[in-house]
Amino acid sequence: MGLRMSFLMFLSLVSFAPLCFSQRGSNGNLYPQFYDHSCPKAQEIVKSVVKNAVAKETRMAASLLRLHFHDCFVKGCDASLLLDNSGNIVSEKQSNPNKNSVRGFEVIDAIKTALEKECPNTVSCSDILAIAARDSTVLAGGPNWEVPLGRRDAMDASISGSNNNIPAQTNTFQTILTKFKLQKLNIVDMVTLSGSHTIGNARCISFRQRLYNQSGNGQPDTSLEQSYAAQLRTRCPRSGGDQNLFPLDLVSPTKFDNSYFKNILASKVLLSSDQILLTKNEDSMDLVKKYAGNNELFFDQFAKSIIKMGNVAPLTGSKGEVRKNCRRINN
Ligand code: HEM
Ligand SMILES: *[C@@H]1O[C@H](CO)[C@@H](O)[C@H](O)[C@H]1NC(C)=O
Numbered sequence: 001m002g003l004r005m006s007f008l009m010f011l012s013l014v015s016f017a018p019l020c021f022s023q024r025g026s027n028g029n030l031y032p033q034f035y036d037h038s039c040p041k042a043q044e045i046v047k048s049v050v051k052n053a054v055a056k057e058t059r060m061a062a063s064l065l066r067l068h069f070h071d072c073f074v075k076g077c078d079a080s081l082l083l084d085n086s087g088n089i090v091s092e093k094q095s096n097p098n099k100n101s102v103r104g105f106e107v108i109d110a111i112k113t114a115l116e117k118e119c120p121n122t123v124s125c126s127d128i129l130a131i132a133a134r135d136s137t138v139l140a141g142g143p144n145w146e147v148p149l150g151r152r153d154a155m156d157a158s159i160s161g162s163n164n165n166i167p168a169q170t171n172t173f174q175t176i177l178t179k180f181k182l183q184k185l186n187i188v189d190m191v192t193l194s195g196s197h198t199i200g201n202a203r204c205i206s207f208r209q210r211l212y213n214q215s216g217n218g219q220p221d222t223s224l225e226q227s228y229a230a231q232l233r234t235r236c237p238r239s240g241g242d243q244n245l246f247p248l249d250l251v252s253p254t255k256f257d258n259s260y261f262k263n264i265l266a267s268k269v270l271l272s273s274d275q276i277l278l279t280k281n282e283d284s285m286d287l288v289k290k291y292a293g294n295n296e297l298f299f300d301q302f303a304k305s306i307i308k309m310g311n312v313a314p315l316t317g318s319k320g321e322v323r324k325n326c327r328r329i330n331n
Helices: 005-020 043-054 060-072 105-118 125-139 161-163 173-181 187-198 209-214 226-235 260-264 272-279 282-293 295-310
Strands: 201-203 245-247
Touching: 005 272, 043 060, 043 105, 043 125, 060 105, 060 125, 060 187, 105 125, 125 282, 125 295, 173 187, 173 272, 187 260, 187 272, 187 282, 187 295, 209 226, 260 272, 260 282, 282 295
Parallel strands: none
Antiparallel strands: 201 245
């Protein structure tokens, strides 16, 4: 090996050393330029497939954003959510928060197929989820951000993690906050990221209890505006219609904006977990009010919080693998 070569290697060792050590920090060592040389068109390809999918069905933006969340809260952002049943793997798709609810897997498949064609074995499924979440947010009119990249894909799934770590809409404020803190996310992240409910739908079964018998006394939730509740009851009866869909943001159901926070102030949100951001904690109440009055503040913090969520326990370096098919581990 020539002297010049070894000097260059020495230099690159020195310059990568800080990156290696920063892996101990909360950022992992993800960075936006990760595919700049190995797959320069990666982000462009993801964007174009997402764009087509959202043009076909507006709701897909919401569904893709949610996939990133349900991935990151279970053993980190490692695409464990995307694995189907096979061998030892019990798919997270069957968990309580996911079954009959999470969607968009065909779009992720289409992105992966396009990327494997362009640069085989290079772009991880977990990074696809992170980029698709950003593109979906932008397409819906929300904030833009640079997505840190370099995640690798898990070789197993955790259905118990999926059941236990992903907050449920019936959880108390404290339980939901605890579940965010388990991911090293704080109350600001919790309120801000809940703002994702400015787009997308919920099923009748996810909020029926609030319409008829919230606390076991046969009465609707008192923190749900009465005429709105009456309107919801027409398509969400006491029994039946479990899968009927309702917009999470009744004012601008497909636009990513701060109207979700205004709706909370008006007691016109579907989920108990949305309304309690106003009623159970002062810090969170302050934030709801601030975001309701200042869209830019919401957007700026949303970008920060979702990058933070995307940095939860990524597999990097030689950990995990880059799956060829997001639904199964490589042979
Ligand atoms: C704070 C705790 C949270 C709870 C309890 C919660 C719960 C839920 C529930 C129950 C639904 C409706 C599911 C259905 O009826 O099928 C839903 C939908 C959704 N959630 Fe959350 N969520 C939370 C936080 C988040 C976060 C952090 C994000 C994104 C970063 C997010 C993004 C979404 C989106 C976009 C939808 C609509 C999906 C679609 O239309 O396909 N949620 N959530
Ligand atoms: C409301 O729920 C409680 C406890 O789950 C139950 O005992 C009661 O019968 C329910 N009331 C109605 C009117 O459904």
